[in-house]
Structure formats: C-alpha cells, structure tokens
Amino acid sequence: MATAFITHSDCLKHETPSGHPEQVARLEHILRAVEDLDLLRIEAPLAEKENILAVHPQSHIDLIHANSPETGMSQLDGDTHMSPGTVTAAYRAAGGAICAVDTVISGKAKNAFVAVRPPGHHAKAQIPMGFCIFGNVAIAAKHALDFHKLPKVAVIDFDVHHGNGTQDLLWNEPRALTVTSHQMPLWPGTGYAEEQGEFDNVLNLPLAPNSDGALMRKVYTERVFPKVRSFNPDLIFLSAGFDAHVDDPLAELNWEVDDFVWITSEVCNLARDCCSSRVVSILEGGYNLDALAACSRAHIEILIEAK
Ligand SMILES: [Zn+2]
Numbered sequence: 180m181a182t183a184f185i186t187h188s189d190c191l192k193h194e195t196p197s198g199h200p201e202q203v204a205r206l207e208h209i210l211r212a213v214e215d216l217d218l219l220r221i222e223a224p225l226a227e228k229e230n231i232l233a234v235h236p237q238s239h240i241d242l243i244h245a246n247s248p249e250t251g252m253s254q255l256d257g258d259t260h261m262s263p264g265t266v267t268a269a270y271r272a273a274g275g276a277i278c279a280v281d282t283v284i285s286g287k288a289k290n291a292f293v294a295v296r297p298p299g300h301h302a303k304a305q306i307p308m309g310f311c312i313f314g315n316v317a318i319a320a321k322h323a324l325d326f327h328k329l330p331k332v333a334v335i336d337f338d339v340h341h342g343n344g345t346q347d348l349l350w351n352e353p354r355a356l357t358v359t360s361h362q363m364p365l366w367p368g369t370g371y372a373e374e375q376g377e378f379d380n381v382l383n384l385p386l387a388p389n390s391d392g393a394l395m396r397k398v399y400t401e402r403v404f405p406k407v408r409s410f411n412p413d414l415i416f417l418s419a420g421f422d423a424h425v426d427d428p429l430a431e432l433n434w435e436v437d438d439f440v441w442i443t444s445e446v447c448n449l450a451r452d453c454c455s456s457r458v459v460s461i462l463e464g465g466y467n468l469d470a471l472a473a474c475s476r477a478h479i480e481i482l483i484e485a486k
Contacts, residue, residue, distance in 0.1 A: 180456075182482045183282045183291035184218035186210065187271040190295045192264025196252060199260065200429060200466040201296065201310040209294050209462070212472035213479055219288050223275030223295060225267070226318065230277055233321035234314050234348040239305050243269065243312055255307045269297055269312040276319035279459040283414065284327050290447070290458040290482045292419075294475070298463045300342040300418045301367065309340065309367060316418050316461050317348035323414050324354050333412035334358065335403065337395075337442055338420020338463040339430040341370030345418060346381050353378040356410040358403050360384040360395065362423070362430050382406055388431040392438030395423070399442060404449055414457040415450045417443075421465030421474035429466050439474045440481055447485035456485060 191203050231240055246253045246261055253261045272295035279291035299316055301309030316334055323329045334349065336342035336359035346369075349355045361370050363385030370383045384398050407415070421439060423432040443460075450458045460482065465471035 180289040181219035181287070182479065183221055183279060183288035184213065184294065184479070185221045185223050185275045185279050185291055186294040187223040187275065189264065189271045190223070190268045193268035193297055194252070194262035194264060195260045201298070204468055205465065205471055206294060206296055208468045208472040209475045212476040216479060216483065218483070221278060221282065223271045223293070224278055225270040226273035226277055230318050230322060231273060231313055233325065234317045235304055243307065259307050259310055265297065265312065271295060272297055272299060273313045273315050273318045276315040276459070276461050277322045279461070280319050280323045280327065280414070283457045283459055284323070289456045290485060291460065292479050292482060293459070293461040295462060299461070300336055300338060300345045300463050301340070302344040303347045311344060314344050314348045316416050317345050319459060319461070320349060320355050320416060329413040330354065331356070331410060331412045332414045332416060333407050333410055334416040334418060335407065335446060336360070336418035337423065338418055339423040339427065339432050340365060340420065340464060341367055341383070342418055343367050343369045346374065350381065351377045353380055356380050356382070356407065356412065358382045358384070358407065360386055360398065360403070362386055362388055362432050365430055386432060389433060391433040392435055392441070395434060395438060396441060399445065404445060407449060408453065411453050413454050414459065415446060415454060417446060417458060417460035418463045419460045419478060420463035421471050424465070424467060424470040424474055426467040426470045427465065429464070436473050436477050440477050443478045443481040447481060451486055458482065
C-alpha cells in the first residue's frame with residue numbers, strides 16, 4: 180500500500196524575517212529531495228474551524244486572525260512571526276495533518292508524511308510560540324479519536340525541542356499517550372521526567388547536550404517502545420523534527436541520518452504489530468537545510484518500505 184505525501188504550496192507563503200531559521204527554503208528543500216519518490220501525493224486541505232477548536236479556544240483563533248498583517252510582518256513573540264500568507268498556511272498545516280489521518284484510516288495509504296509549515300508542537304492552547312501557530316499533531320490526534328472514534332492514539336515527538344504544546348494540549352486526554360524526547364537544557368525549558376500528564380499519559384525523556392544516537396537508541400529501546408507497545412495505540416503519530424541532527428544550528432545533539440532511519444524503522448515495526456501499520460508523520464523542526472532534506476528523504480523512504 181502507498182505512502183501518502185501531503186503538502187501545499189500555500190505553506191511556502193508563510194514568510195519569516197531574513198535569517199530566521201524557520202524559513203520557506205526548508206520546505207523547498209524537502210520537496211526537491213523527494214521529487215523522484217513513489218508517493219501518493221495529496222494537496223493539504225484547509226482545516227475546519229471546528230478541528231482547531233478541539234484543542235484551542237476561540238480566543239486563540241481570534242488572536243491569530245487579529246495579528247495577521249495585510250502587508251509586511253507581525254510578531255507574536257520573539258521567535259514567531261506572521262506574514263500575509265501565514266493564516267492560510269497554518270490552516271493548511273493543520274488540515275494536512277487531519278487529511279493524513281483520514282487517508283490512513285480509510286486505507287488509501289498505510290502511512291503518511293505531512294510536509295507543512297508553520298510547525299505545531301510548541302503551540303499551546305492560548306499561546307502561539309516557537310514558530311508554531313496551531314497544534315497540528317494534537318488537532319489530528321483529536322480528529323482520530325473524536326471523529327474516527329479510534330480508542331487510542333500515541334504521539335512520539337523526536338524533535339530536539341520539548342513538544343510542550345502537544346503535551347499541554349493532550350495533558351488531560353487519557354486516550355492519547357504523548358512521548359517526547361528532547362535535549363535538556365534547551366528552549367523551551369520544560370519536559371522534565373516529572374511531567375507525566377493527568378493520567379500518566381505523558382512521557383518525557385530529556386537527553387543531555389552532545390549525546391548521540393547511541394543514547395537515543397538505548398532510551399527508545401528501554402523506555403519509549405515498551406511504553407507505546409503496552410499502551411497499544413490504534414494509530415501512531417510522529418512529530419518529526421530533524422533538528423537533533425549533528426549539523427543543526429539550533430541544538431547540540433549528535434544524531435546522524437542513520438539514527439532517524441532507525442527510529443522510523445522501529446516505529447513502523449511497532450505500528451505493524453499494534454495498529455495495522457498506521458503511522459502519520461508530521462514535520463516539525465530541522466534547520467540545517469541539507470540535513471533536513473537528507474533526513475526527510477531517508478525517513479520517507481522507510482515509510483515507503485514499511486510493511
Ligand atoms: Zn525543534
């Protein structure tokens with residue numbers, strides 16, 4: 180069965196200031212890197228407002244619309260900017276994640292990669308932050324649970340930064356297990372092991388600066404995969420940030436392309452055992468353009484090969 184690749188050219192119209200790491204060129208590099216791959220290519224639809232409201236209050240949506248500039252740029256915080264194309268891109272990003280769930284659950288694809296921006300895993304219920312506007316993966320998780328009535332879903336976030344937004348949005352959701360590994364100390368400063376969710380449904384795995392893929396593999400083998408396996412989800416989401424790569428300018432973990440291949444492969448094996456191979460992977464960070472392109476391609480090749 181196919182691997183879906185969901186994106187939209189509107190996601191190239193979310194502009195950030197010159198020199199900003201979360202730039203249009205990130206998505207352009209990924210699109211070029213996967214041009215020749217055999218994928219079920221789908222245009223990301225716009226998310227419906229009701230989908231956003233599953234995790235954000237109306238006041239958050241109002242804040243985003245109110246700050247949308249007609250020309251130039253506005254700033255939501257020190258890191259998070261909006262251009263005239265941002266609102267539409269944000270609705271495509273969340274809509275792409277939702278579409279990936281629909282595509283995988285309907286059986287049109289066994290798994291999916293959602294190549295969108297702005298990313299989502301730092302967006303809290305009422306606070307856009309860290310380049311993120313809407314909590315794309317949490318919105319898609321709620322869609323899988325509430326619309327498709329899946330009993331349980333798991334989110335595995337291997338971005339180098341703590342998935343604080345996803346944790347916040349799914350903190351009280353017993354049907355969702357959220358696992359996030361991240362460098363600590365590092366922005367946003369949360370993600371301690373003691374943060375465990377209202378229902379022991381959050382697992383935080385801080386990793387020391389300058390640690391490598393060997394430590395990550397040990398932590399995932401000993402802590403992550405047993406926890407996910409015993410939770411027995413009906414769909415696994417990946418918050419796929421590629422900024423733990425050794426060449427990334429925003430962090431100090433030393434993962435290589437092979438480490439992202441390993442984690443993807445292990446997650447696909449787990450998904451085959453527990454949830455009919457259903458994996459929805461959604462782009463988060465990754466700021467060295469060449470490393471981002473190489474890691475994304477390698478990640479997607481494993482999704483394609485997965486049984
Ligand atoms: Zn990140």
